[in-house]
Amino acid sequence: MAVFEVIGALMFIALGYLISGLAKTQESVDGLSQLINFPMMFLSGLFFPVDMMPTWIRPVIDAMPLTYLADALRQVMVGAIPLHSLQVDLIVLAVWLVVCAILAVRFFRWE
Numbered sequence: 001m002a003v004f005e006v007i008g009a010l011m012f013i014a015l016g017y018l019i020s021g022l023a024k025t026q027e028s029v030d031g032l033s034q035l036i037n038f039p040m041m042f043l044s045g046l047f048f049p050v051d052m053m054p055t056w057i058r059p060v061i062d063a064m065p066l067t068y069l070a071d072a073l074r075q076v077m078v079g080a081i082p083l084h085s086l087q088v089d090l091i092v093l094a095v096w097l098v099v100c101a102i103l104a105v106r107f108f109r110w111e
Contacts, residue, residue: 001076007093008069014100015065021107040066050083065096 019036023029041047043057044066053061061067072089074080084092 001073004069004072004076004090004093007090007097008065008073011065011069011093011097011100014097014104017104017108018100021104021109040064043067044070045083046070065093068092 015036016033019032020029023032039060043053043061044050044064045061046066050058050061050067068084068089071083072086072093075082075086075089
């Protein structure tokens with residue numbers, strides 16, 4: 001469980017730095033983060049089961065990193081029925097971490 005928690009935390013930190021690097025003002029950071037945060041919260045399976053979602057939105061759900069983090073933690077903590085295997089969850093989270101970190105390094109500037 002600790003592995004998924006650390007990778008998930010690092011991935012979201014890198015995503016936050018990427019958002020702040022892309023935003024031009026402090027006020028736009030709020031808008032960009034909410035634009036990413038709310039769909040991720042409601043479509044990742046945290047509040048509503050993914051099986052109840054329409055099939056046309058499944059590709060969006062499968063593209064979100066929170067879907068894989070929630071699936072992995074749910075499997076490890078309570079033994080829930082998996083959406084994906086733990087290896088797939090780990091690989092997707094690691095890819096998101098690397099991509100967000102590289103883009104954050106590219107776009108983030110201290111000013």
